[in-house]
Amino acid sequence: MHDDRQLIEGRLLRTLQRIEDAVWSSPVPVDLASWEAPGEPVPVGEGLAAAYEPAHVGQRWGAPWGTTWFRVRAQVPAAHAGRPVDLRLDLGFDPDRTGFHVEGLVYRADGTPVKGLNPRNQWVRVADTAQGGEQVELFVEAASNPLLLGGGGFDFRPSPLGDPETAGREPRYRVERAELAVFEQEVWELQQDLEVLGQLAVELPVEDARRWQLLRALDRAMDRLDVADLAGTASDVRDELKDVLAQPARASAHRISAVGHAHIDSAWLWPVRETVRKVARTCSNVVALMDDHPELVYAMSSAQQFAWLKEHRPEVWAGVVERVREGRFVPVGGMWVESDTNMPGGEALARQLNHGKRWFLDELGIETREVWLPDSFGYTAALPQLVALSGSRWFLTQKISWNTTNRFPHHSFRWEGLDGTRVFTHFPPADTYGSEVSGAEVAHAARNFSDKGAATRSLLPFGWGDGGGGPTREMLARAARLRDLDGSARVEVERPDRFFEQAEAEYPDAPIWVGELYLEMHRGTYTSQARTKQGNRRSEHLLREAELWASTAAVRAGAAYPYAALDRLWKVVLLHQFHDILPGSSIGWVHREAVEAYAAVAAELEGVIAEAQAALAGAGDVEVAFSATPHERQGVAALGAGPVGQVPPVEVRADGDGHVLDNGLVTARVDHRGLLTSVVDAASGRESLAPGSAGNLLQLHPDTPVRFDAWDVDPYYRNVVRDLTDAESVEAVEGGVRVVRRFGQSTVTQLVTLPAGEARVDVDTEVDWREREQILKAGFDLDVTTDHSTSEVQFGHVHRPTHANTSWDAAKFEVCAHRWVHVGEPGFGAAVVNDSTYGHDVTRRDREGGGTTTQVRLSLLRAPQSPDPVADLGVHRLRYALVPGASIADAVREGYRVNLPVRAVRGSGEPVEPLVVVEDDGVWVEAVKLADDESGDVVVRLYEGLGRRCTARVRAGFAHKGAYAVDLLERPLETPGVADEGDAGVALALRPFQVVTLRFPRA
Incomplete structure (x- = not known):
């Protein structure tokens, strides 16, 4: 032996x-020719009709981001008669880099797709049983995407190849094989x-x-x-x-539901336009593989990717639709894209589900039942409720297996969100969403499964991702052999909904996890590529305004509602919330295009808003203030407009070595260094800043993560800090104090003001950012003792520890918050609000004279080197503010205000009454719009925002025929606690953080 x-x-x-x-045996060469497409990819017809020139094995080809069309002509030798014959093409593939460089899509001369070519799939069947003498003519649209990964694994290094403007034109690949051979x-x-x-x-x-x-x-x-x-x-x-x-397998063998899969990032180390082609290549592969393997079931998420197929590759789309109808090509996920879930706003996450599920229903007649997010970088506690409200019932991810500090304790469990909604959730224990169905992966899934004894099954997504071609015949062969084999888990290729039905049924008492699924990695994604994040935040709020004022104009003034434009613009914003775009982890090309897209979205939405407000304001020269912020009227959520009122002026006076600002609500002192040394809340008379500390302190840390540059902030960054206390100038200006600082190659100009009539200290910051591998923070050391901070998330807030008692607490050294972070103790609190920042850290500090204080810091800018070596360099404008004496309700209100400035429009001066009023100061209106079905019905989405049970009443300010609760797709939804009481309005009995969507059919 x-x-x-x-x-x-x-x-x-x-x-x-x-x-x-x-x-393969008996190879014979083929006649090869090529044509290089100039610039961007061309339509298929143009590529087929191009003027080809002779090519050969060994030829160099493929400038970065280029497209080369190859034509293959051959005659099957008589000696191959009676045998299966394949065309073998190796365009310079690296089998260990599937999905990251060369790819091709094979066409027949009439333009019908055959299959993709990929590093692990380099063959095309020419004849199952050759006759000999057959003429072969095939075309390959080959993409020469540059390889941006280094040596082993995910090795990212600064590279000019991530942008066509710096990538050069030198060919990067070589034709290694072109032959016919017997299989x-x-x-x-x-x-x-x-x-x-x-x-x-x-x-x-x-x-x-x-x-x-x-x-x-x-x-x-x-x-x-x-x-x-x-x-x-x-x-x-x-x-x-x-x-x-x-x-046969042992009776106790673990059961694995294997699902064909090809996770394709909608952009990452390639631009969006290349993802369109990656999807087409992979789907062509899958459809071709299904012809030979009726057992194959393939799951694909992202309605956007299906929509791309339909629009750009109708010849591929036709085959996909046929397989969808057979139930073998399975749409999953229910979202427009596999989005990030930390940073999109609440309404945006609702629209991800609305647009995704609606597209699948309208185009394919399928209602997806699972939310499928294997690779997003952590999951908001708001998500379970939205999953349920969308009509889905299950959730899947794999990413939490990447945790670097704590092992997540379950693989199948019930996930409880902010409001108490629970959804059955599964983490595939194979720890991959791109399995090869290898013995190692199958064995690891069985060993690793945390819920043994109570549950018996897990899911295994298999297939090469990111354009690698998806499942292969080799994977299916392994699955067939492992279906019932002694020593192995049982592997069954089946639909994901079949897995979820069985897994949920066998595990009715699955354990419960409460709150967010925090990923203990990739914390830098809350900050990288600030322009992309700012574009997202601005777009979300412009969409809110556009829908609100367009709805109001439609109801009040009979104006046309821009259904098609808003639908299209929402989809642009939703695409850019993909989990490698919004987080800032894509190549520079992607982010440059994102900024351009956001600018176009903003320009169009500003036009929609201006047109609607003009229709509402009427003729005249009275200045009318339009506000989309809830609670601008005391005690009600009223989104309306009226004449601009007068507020007391802000006083700015010199005082010793600094300046004092006073607006009657807040008194703030800015010293000679340009730092806040005192912020007193007039209502309580209490100082907000810790003794001996400074507010708005800019701090610089080295930022050199071990592995994932744009993704990670590693904890040791805190070991070294530079306080930016030297000011080039500090001077009083109208309404505030201007401070200029220079450090390294960078310049910061800040305007510190007190908005008239508001209890807030605003800091308007312009940074000409030229640093590399540094992170810029802005800190406020607050005279508050607390063991937790409160951060806004979608439709509510979460509490996180300010201490590091446990490894779970310590791992949250950088967290995501939306428009505000609040810290407080009984009787007093303070909030830090922002208009475009997501990354924060909150820590406890020693207090002069005893006790502790709480430092809240915003992560303003980073400067990672890969995958974009010039990430964030340039000029940025960021706004944030300190709200002294703030309650949670104050934090919510000021978070809205800093993102939704009041708009002044000339008009008649007649008030514009809000479409809806909510009689409770803790229930917030998130969206007012007309129904998606273009019926003219008014749809209102609101939520309880303070984390307590309450009763509220919603009154509609327009003629309507009753009201009822609906789901995120605006379909009737039985909702306890919602009662239409006619002229008295809609009575609500809400649980903490409950989201309710009401539909008002217009009379």
């Missing part, structure tokens, strides 16, 4: 190498047998007799293999393995 290691890693490995070389089916089958049994044997424990049974069988099989006649002896070798392959 051979030594275990020698057999598995020596003899078997060598045998498999020999077999790999023998899977040796039995040799290939033997290859699969040996791989599966060898991988299984390695994974079994030494004391398991099955391990030794497999090793002996493999040993005997290889003795029967004639390396000089592999094709001739393959069947004999397979006979030797039949018995061990036929032994």
Whole structure:
């Protein structure tokens, strides 16, 4: 008996190498020609009709981000008659970089797609049984995407290749093979047998007799293999393995639902336009594979990617639709894209589900039931409620397995969100969303599964992702052999909804996890690429305004509602919330285009808003103030407009070595360094800043993560800090104090003001940012003692510890918040609000004279080097503010205000009454719009925002025929606690953080 290691890693490995070389035989060259498309990709018809020039094996091709069309012509040799024949094309593929460089899509001369070409899928079937003499003509649209990954794994280094403006034009690839060859089916089958049994044997424990049974069988099989006649002896070798392959799995074996999959980032190390082609290539592969493998089930998320197929590749779309109708090509996820869930606002997450599910329903007649987010960077506690309100019931992710500090304790559980809604959730224990169905992955899934004893099954997404081509015939061969095999988990290829139904049914008492699913990695994504984040925040609030004022103008003035424009603009914003765009982890090309897209969205929405407000303001020269902020009227959520009122002026006076600002509500002192040294809330008379501290203190840290530059902020960044206390100038200006600082190669200009009539200290910051691998923070050391901070998330807030008592607490050293962070103690609190910042840290500090204080810091800017080596360099304008004496309700209100400035419009001066009024000061209106079905009905989305049970009343200020609750797709939804009481309005009995959507059919 051979030594275990020698057999598995020596003899078997060598045998498999020999077999790999023998899977194809009798190669003959083909006639190859090529045409390089100028600039961006061209339509398929243009590529097929191009003027081709002779090409050859060994030819260099492919400038970065270019497209080269190859034409293949050949005649099947008479000697190949009666055999399966493949075209083999190697365009310079690296098998270890699937989805990250060269890809191709094969077409027939009439433009019909055949299949994709990828690093692990370099063949095209020419004839199942050749006659000999057949003429072959195929075309390949090949993308020469540059490889941006370094040596091993995800090795990112600064590179000019991520932007066509700096990538150069030198060819990066070489044609390595172009031939027709006979496919040796039995040799290939033997290859699969040996791989599966060898991988299984390695994974079994030494004391398991099955391990030794497999090793002996493999040993005997290889003795029967004639390396000089592999094709001739393959069947004999397979006979030797039949018995061990036929032994059934143990009764207690873990059950795996294998689902074909190809996670394709909607942009990342490639631009959006390339994702359109990646989707087409992968879907072509899947449809072709389904022709030969009726057992294949393939799941694809993101309605946006389906929509791209329909628009840009209708010839691929036709095949997808056919397979969808068969139930084998399965839309999943219910969202427009696999979005980030930390940073999109509440309404944006609702629209991700609205637009995604609606598209699947309208185009395919399918209602998805799961939210499918395997790779997003943490999951907001608001999500379970939105999942349920969208009509879905399950949630899937894999990303939390990336935690670097704490192992998440479950793989199947019920996830409880902010409002108490629970959804059945699954983490695939194989710790991958792109499995090869290898023995190692299957064995790891069974060993790793945390819920053994109570549950028996898990899900395994398999297939090469990111344009790597998806599932392969080799993966399906492994799954077939592992369906019922002793020593292995049972692997069944099936639909994801079938898995969820069985998993949920067998585990009715699944454990509960309460609150956010915080990812203990990728904390830098709350800050990287500030312009992208600012564009998202600004777009969300402009969409709020546009829908509100367009709805009001439609109801009050009979104006046309821009249904199509708003639908289109929402989809642009939703696309850019994809989990590698909004988080700032894509190449520079992606973010440059994102900024351009946001600018176009803003310009169009400003036009919609201006047109609607003009219709509402009427003729005249009275200045009318339009506010989209809830609670501008005391005690009600009123979104309306009226004449501009007068407020007391702000006093700015010199005082010793600084300046004092006073607006009657707040008194703030700015010293000679340009720092806040005192902020007193007039209502309480209390100082907000800690003794001896400074507010609005800019701090600079080195920022050099170990692995993922744009993604991560590692905890050791805090070891070194530079306080930016030197000011070039500090001077009083009208309404405030201007401060200029220079450090390194950068300049910061800040205007510190007290808004007239508001209890807030505003800091308007312009930064000409030229630093590299630094992070810029702005801190407020507040004279508050508390063990937790409160951060706004979608439709509510979460509490997070300010201490590091446990490893779970310590891991949250950088957190995501939306428009505000609040810290408080009984009787007093303070909030820091912002207009475009998401990254924060909140810590406890020693207080002069005893006790502790709480420091709240905003992460303003980073300067990562990869994948965009010039990320964030340039001029930025950021706004944030300190709200002294703030309650949670004050924080919510001021968060809205800093993002929704009042608009002054000339008009008649007649008040514009709000469409709806909510009689409760803790219930907030998030959206007012006309219904998606273009019926003219008014839809209002609101939520309880203080975290307590309450009763409220909603009154509509227009004629309507009753009102009822609806889901996120605006369909009737039975909702306890919602009662239409006619002229008295809609009575609400709300639980903490409950979201309710009301529909008012207009009379």
